[in-house]
Amino acid sequence: xxxxxxxxxxxxxxxxDQVLKVDSFLNHQMDPVLMKEVGAEFTRRFxxxxxxxxxxxxxxxxxxxxxxxxxxxxxxxxxRKHKSLTLRDNILVEKVYSFTKKESNEITVSKKFLSSxxxxxxxxxxxxxxxxxxxxxxxxxxxxASVAGIGIVxxxxxxxxxxxxxxxxxxxxxxxxxxxxxxGAVSFVD
Ligand code: 5GP
Numbered sequence: 066x067x068x069x070x071x072x073x074x075x076x077x078x079x080x081x082d083q084v085l086k087v088d089s090f091l092n093h094q095m096d097p098v099l100m101k102e103v104g105a106e107f108t109r110r111f112x113x114x115x116x117x118x119x120x121x122x123x124x125x126x127x128x129x130x131x132x133x134x135x136x137x138x139x140x141x142x143x144x145r146k147h148k149s150l151t152l153r154d155n156i157l158v159e160k161v162y163s164f165t166k167k168e169s170n171e172i173t174v175s176k177k178f179l180s181s182x183x184x185x186x187x188x189x190x191x192x193x194x195x196x197x198x199x200x201x202x203x204x205x206x207x208x209x210a211s212v213a214g215i216g217i218v219x220x221x222x223x224x225x226x227x228x229x230x231x232x233x234x235x236x237x238x239x240x241x242x243x244x245x246x247x248x249g250a251v252s253f254v255d
Contacts, residue, residue, distance in 0.1 A: 066106050066240040070253060072099060073219065073241060079249045083193075083224070084165070091190055091218065095128045103240060104132025107188065107216040110238045111137075114213040116186045118142060118179065120205065122161075122172060122197055129218050130188040137186070142179070144172040144201060157207050161200035164193040174204050181209035192217040192239060195226030202235065214238060221246070222254050 078086040090096035107129070119141040121130035127143050134141035148171075155176045162169050179185070185205045189197055202212045212235055220227050220239030223246075230237050242254035 066102075068099065068102055069218070069241050072096070073243075073251060077251055079246045079251060082246050083221075085191075085219065085221070085243065085246060085251065087219070091128070092125050097128075100128045100132045103129045103218060104134075104136045106240055107133040107186070107238070108136035111186050111214050111216060114186065115184050116213050117183045118185045118210075119188055120144065120174070120179075120185050120201055121188045122146065122201060125190040126188055129190065129216075133186065133188055133216065140178070142174060144174045144204065146170050146172055148173075157204045159200040159203045159207075162194075162196045164191075164196065172200055172204070176208065179205065179208045179210050183208075183210035184213040185210055186213050187215045188217075189215075190218050192220040192226040192230075192237070193224045195229045198226065198230055198235075198237075199233075202233075216240075219243065 076089045080086050116137055119130050119134040122144045130141045156173045158171050158173050160169050161172050187201045198215050205212050214236040217239040220242045222242045227237050244254045245252045
């Protein structure tokens with residue numbers, strides 16, 4: 066997606082060979098016009114999949130996920146990373162190791178919002194080792210629903226997540242694919 070590539074080139078900050086910071090449009094300040102385009106692009110790619118729900122993880126997945134769900138005309142659910150007083154019973158829980166925080170979190174979704182009939186599109190901001198995406202997929206599968214696909218805004222293709230998800234049989238669509246962050250520079254796969 067050219068618009069997104071240009072934005073990454075113009076505003077992405079390479080923190081290390083492994084980590085890209087995009088806090089001016091996705092991870093802190095958010096660019097609503099770009100997010101709208103992201104939602105339209107995921108809809109172009111997954112529009113034929115008969116999706117009934119979009120699922121993401123708080124907080125940076127929420128903007129691309131809500132714009133996608135708006136385009137698809139289905140609800141969006143975000144998994145919570147922190148225990149909530151109002152979300153205690155009837156919950157689906159999975160353990161996810163956080164790439165950026167280097168710790169395991171339990172992510173939770175209320176059973177109320179997913180059923181075995183659902184075809185779920187998983188959306189996330191970044192793909193690194195695939196921990197978050199696999200955790201979300203396990204939540205979907207716990208209730209017998211199916212994962213229709215996984216949409217990623219920025220894939221770091223030099224890390225194993227995309228390969229592992231493909232190998233597990235999931236359809237992964239990433240809007241930009243980064244080949245390397247070495248020497249402080251972003252280079253793309255294509
Ligand atoms: P994974 O679970 O695939 O190992 O990592 C993906 C998750 O970690 C995403 O939800 C994202 O929040 C975070 N993440 C992974 N790599 C990066 C990165 O380079 N930059 C930022 N800002 N977040 C990342």
